[in-house]
Amino acid sequence: MKKTLEVINELKLRGIIRDYAIGGAIAALKWIEPFFTRDLDLFIIPEKTVGKEQIVVLSPIYDYLKNKGYDKWTGQWLLIDGIPVEFIPADGVAKEAVENAVETLYEGVPTKVMSAEYLIALFLKASRDKDKIKIRMLLEQARIDKDHLRDILLRHGLWDRFEGSYHE
Amino acid sequence: MVYGIDSRVRTMSDDDLKILTRHNNVVTLREYFEGERETRREQARLPFEEKIRILVTLQMLAVEWGGKKDVIVWEVQALHRNSEGGD
Numbered sequence: 001m002k003k004t005l006e007v008i009n010e011l012k013l014r015g016i017i018r019d020y021a022i023g024g025a026i027a028a029l030k031w032i033e034p035f036f037t038r039d040l041d042l043f044i045i046p047e048k049t050v051g052k053e054q055i056v057v058l059s060p061i062y063d064y065l066k067n068k069g070y071d072k073w074t075g076q077w078l079l080i081d082g083i084p085v086e087f088i089p090a091d092g093v094a095k096e097a098v099e100n101a102v103e104t105l106y107e108g109v110p111t112k113v114m115s116a117e118y119l120i121a122l123f124l125k126a127s128r129d130k131d132k133i134k135i136r137m138l139l140e141q142a143r144i145d146k147d148h149l150r151d152i153l154l155r156h157g158l159w160d161r162f163e164g165s166y167h168e
Numbered sequence: 169m170v171y172g173i174d175s176r177v178r179t180m181s182d183d184d185l186k187i188l189t190r191h192n193n194v195v196t197l198r199e200y201f202e203g204e205r206e207t208r209r210e211q212a213r214l215p216f217e218e219k220i221r222i223l224v225t226l227q228m229l230a231v232e233w234g235g236k237k238d239v240i241v242w243e244v245q246a247l248h249r250n251s252e253g254g255d
Contacts, residue, residue: 001220001242001243001244026220029216029219029223030216030219031212032212033208033209033211033212033214033219034211034214034219034223034226035223035226036223036226036230037223038227038239038240074240079240081243082240082242082243083242083243084240104216106217107217113216140205140208140209141208141209141212142212
């Protein structure tokens with residue numbers, strides 16, 4: 001994991017991506033008790049997009065990693081130093097989550113992890129069964145800034161969904 | 169059919185059921201579940217690196233015990249806390 005994060009950091013240092021943050025289950029793991037998951041979700045803000053439709057092109061990332069010897073795929077995951085990684089372009093609330101992610105260290109390597117409040121927003125947006133479980137765990141086990149959470153959910157049109165299912 | 173203890177069907181009498189736990193402590197079922205919640209909160213406060221090590225152990229269990237051959241066990245440099253000198 002340490003080496004994986006070092007490789008990801010290179011993408012940012014070399015200007016291939018503007019920024020990134022760990023999201024999904026591994027980000028949740030930062031704030032709640034350990035649980036099983038398979039992959040590392042990385043939300044990225046690309047350095048540039050293409051055309052009027054602002055298409056996100058991931059190939060510079062894959063090309064760079066391929067040159068470093070990381071070209072083994074399993075499903076949608078690229079194996080980087082033994083860890084299946086998925087690159088997800090960040091837009092809307094996810095982009096905001098990357099920009100406001102918490103800077104932290106993993107075995108001395110700097111990285112960014114989405115905050116519990118933004119994770120709740122993203123899990124709420126997806127709302128699969130496994131996302132709902134994580135929302136409940138975050139609400140029960142993480143320190144949540146409730147005003148900040150409310151602000152995020154209101155601005156992204158998610159408050160009603162939250163209030164209907166989770167707000168006490 | 170209900171398997172095991174389901175919070176939706178628990179009644180007052182279930183909550184008052186007494187259990188003999190470790191160190192010969194007698195607790196009610198309600199206290200037992202409260203204790204479990206507190207333990208989970210404590211686990212939430214573990215260092216990130218420690219949680220990743222636990223995750224890798226869970227992935228190993230999924231493969232070796234659960235027979236989930238498609239699970240990739242992550243490569244983490246130091247699986248055991250003591251081998252790194254702890255946190």
